Amino acid sequence: MAINIDDPEADALTRTFARMAGLSISEAIVTAMKEAIDRRRNREEPLETARPNGELDRIASGTSRSRSFLAGEAVAAYVDRELEIIDGIKRGIADAAGRLVPHEEAMAEIFxxxxxxxxxxGDKV
Incomplete structure (x- = not known):
């Protein structure tokens, strides 16, 4: 069965690929389609990449929640935890204000x- 390419862009892309790869037009189409199909079959979804052993699916199944819901919950928990860390650092800096000595001053005293x-x-230590 013959393939008729009526789309000028598709025709141009196919001819360009055929020239680049040193293929006939038919071979270029077959090669491009095989590569596209292979990429789609082997494409990893972000959630699959994060937990390749089906752990996310187990949680989703066990809690009757969707994987996307669980991913959203995980992101929310991460954000909460990171904000707590940032807030703790800011509290520590504020608490230490006035009691810190600049590095240069401390090193001058040590020297x-x-x-x-x-x-x-000097005094005996």
């Missing part, structure tokens, strides 16, 4: 103590 110890002029 001063070392210098005094080396010259014998």
């Amino acid at each position: 001063d103590v070392i210098r005094k110890a080396e010259t014998g002029k």
